[in-house]
Amino acid sequence: MSLPSALSARLGRFHRLLAVVITGFASGLPLALTGQALQAWLTQDGLDVATIGFLSLVGLPYTFKFLWAPLMDRFEPWPALGRRRGWLVLTQLALGGALLLLARTPPADALALFALLAVAVAFLSASQDVVIDAWRTDLLPASERGIGASVNVLGYRLAMILSGGVALIWTDPVQGSGMSWPEVYRLMAGLMAGAAVCSLLLLPRIPLLTDAPRAExxxxxxxxxxxxxxxxxxxxxxxxxxxxxxxxxxxxxxxxxxxxxxxxxxxxxxxxxxxxxxxxxxxxxxxxxxxxFETLLGGLRGYFSQPQAGLVLAFIVAYKLGDAFAGTLLTPFLLKGVGYASAEVGVVNKVLGLWLSIGGALLGGVLMMRLGLWRALLLFGLLQAASNLGFWWLAVHGRGQLPGLVLPAFDWGFVALAQATPVDGGLLAVIALENLTGGMGTAAFLALLMSLTQQRFSATQFAMLSAFASVGRVWVGPLAGVLAESLGWPTFFIVSLLMAVPGLLLLLPMRATLQRIAPSADTARDD
Incomplete structure (x- = not known):
């Protein structure tokens, strides 16, 4: 390869990965705005717990996004922008508008309208996720999907730190800057409008599919x-x-x-x-x-025509099951089971933990370029399962077993911590291990989902696969609560370790299939 062509290839790769970071940030930003941030706003506005619990249902569109994903495969609202970008600009502008309307609606005085607007934000956010997942899958060649998954997690987690962590500090009248929640939501609306401009001007163009058969x-x-x-x-x-x-x-x-x-x-x-x-x-x-409904049926037929499609689908459900099982009750375990203060848990788990998960995702992407998808899934799956033993150790031995540190007060301009916060060494070590290994597993898992989709039906198929991937996170809660109360925390985390075993066993017969769709660097050189 000549020097100019090599430089052009590197610049093209940098452009694609930068675009993935930007879209990952846009995808992660609205999530907390219909979850943790929204609940904090409702609490500060004086709504009762029962009403806040009911309003948690505004997030249901994230669960059902696969139902309208086929329409985003079938239609292009702005064909001049190429495949997917028209939907990105449209959904991001609509998100900015919906957040502005939400900021102007007081929940205590207009609860029905507020709930309707929150559902609209969740629907538009889930729709944006459908388009971004499909666009990223269409954009990245197989050799870049591992590092692409990692930088997507980077953008996504940075946005969650901003809208789910920093926003809580901003609105704290004692520790933070005392911003109001409407001011926060107006700021987030402006960021979504900026994301739409980036989608319009900066993202690589993907050609339209002109030779694919289309249902009426x-x-x-x-x-x-x-x-x-x-x-x-x-x-x-x-x-x-x-x-x-x-x-x-x-x-x-x-x-x-x-x-x-x-x-x-x-x-x-x-x-x-x-x-x-x-x-x-x-x-x-x-x-x-x-x-x-041919676009939906064609997408399903296309996926299930692949080798071991059913086995792979079972693996998608099971791979993060142990991780989800341990994580579903992590906050009550740390607060009540071990007795950490809420500020300590917030700083370590919500801020430092998210940064560590970003580091794990980036490390996982780099390692995947050498290991290949199958070996990465196996290694990272073993590591994320073993990280549950850290919570078992914490449940048995409690706090104060390792030397800790004091996080000093700071003021970084956009966020500040008014008082110094002590951090237990055991908590820091366990959270670090869990987030690093979880980030690595998430990067490999996202690369798997991208490798399984077909370009013609990438929105439909990715939405379906990601819906199956969320089964563990959604369904383990009731069972986890019963077991933790009945067995005690140490035994509960041993059970969570065992819950990771089926996914690892399902991976063994999938080796040939995964090496075919995503070969390692060594295999690619041999070919």
């Missing part, structure tokens, strides 16, 4: 409407039929027992939700086939 637009629209009708029917069945029936079926099991009413309700809700899914998924599939 009316079939896709009718198919989407049919699938949504099936989802609504499944929701009504869950609420009106499955929930009362589940409570009645489980009632004999609780007679004479010591299970609290709240825990009984949780198990009934879980059983009802499983029954609702058992009805909704086949019903939605039937509706999609009858309405000829």
């Amino acid at each position: 637009a009316r079939h896709d629209l009718a198919g989407f409407a049919a699938v949504m009708a099936a989802v609504v029917a499944g929701y009504l069945f869950t609420q009106q039929v499955a929930q009362p029936l589940a409570a009645a079926l489980l009632a004999p099991l609780w007679e004479g027992g010591t299970v609290t009413p709240a825990l009984r309700t949780r198990w009934a809700d879980l059983l009802a939700l499983l029954a609702g899914l058992a009805l909704t998924l086949p019903l939605a599939g039937w509706a999609a086939r009858r309405a000829r």
Whole structure:
């Protein structure tokens, strides 16, 4: 390769990876604005806990984004920008507008409108995620997907530090600068508008797919409407039929027992939700086939035509299961189980921990370039499973076992900490290990998802795969709470380690498939 062509290749690679960082930041920014930041705003505005708990449902669009992802594969709102960029500009501008409207709506005085706007923010954010995931998959060649996954995590985590961590310091009247939440949301709206400008002017252009067969637009629209009708029917069945029936079926099991009413309700809700899914998924599939929702059906057929598609899907569910199992109760464990102060946990877990996860993701991307995808998934999976032993050690020995440090007060202009905060050495070591290994595993896992998607259906397929990847994070909560209360924290974290074993075992028969779709550097040279 001549010097000019080598330089051009390096500049092109730098441009692609910089674009991935920018889109990763844009993807991560709105997440906390419908989660932790939103709950803090509601609390400071005087809303009761029950109402705040109900409003946590505004995040449901993140779970169901695969339902409208096919429309983003099928249509291009601004073809002159190439594939995907029109959707990026549109969703980011809409997000900026929705955040501005949310900032102008007082939750205590206009709760219904506030909730509707928060759902709109979550819907637009989930839609942006669909486009960014597909755009990144279309953009990066196979050799850059490992480092691409890492720098995406870098941008994503930086945005979460800003909107989920720094924003809480900004609004603290004692430790921070005393900003109001509407001021924070207006600032975030401006950042989303800036992201739209970057998407319009700076992102690499991906050519439109002109030779791919397309279903008629009316079939896709009718198919989407049919699938949504099936989802609504499944929701009504869950609420009106499955929930009362589940409570009645489980009632004999609780007679004479010591299970609290709240825990009984949780198990009934879980059983009802499983029954609702058992009805909704086949019903939605039937509706999609009858309405000829070809973009969705084609994306599913394309994925399942690949070798070991079912096995890979099971692996996607299981790979981060042990990590999710330990993490779902991490905050109550640190606060109540070990007895750390909330400021100490916040600084280590929410700020330092996120930076360490960024470092782990970057390290994982560099190692993947040498190891290849299969070996990286195996090594990083073993490390993230072993990190659960750190929490077991902390549960057994408690605080004060390792020398700690004092984080001094600081003022960096955009964020400040008014008082010095002590940090326990054991907490710092365990959180460091968990976030470093978790970041490495996340980078490899994201590279796997990108490698499994086909360009024609990348939005549909990535949305489906990421939905399956979230199964563990969503469903382990009730079971984890029961086990932690019944077995105690040390045994609970041993169980979380065992929960990681099925994913590692599923990886073994997948070696040939993963080495085919994402070879290591050594394999590529041999070829």
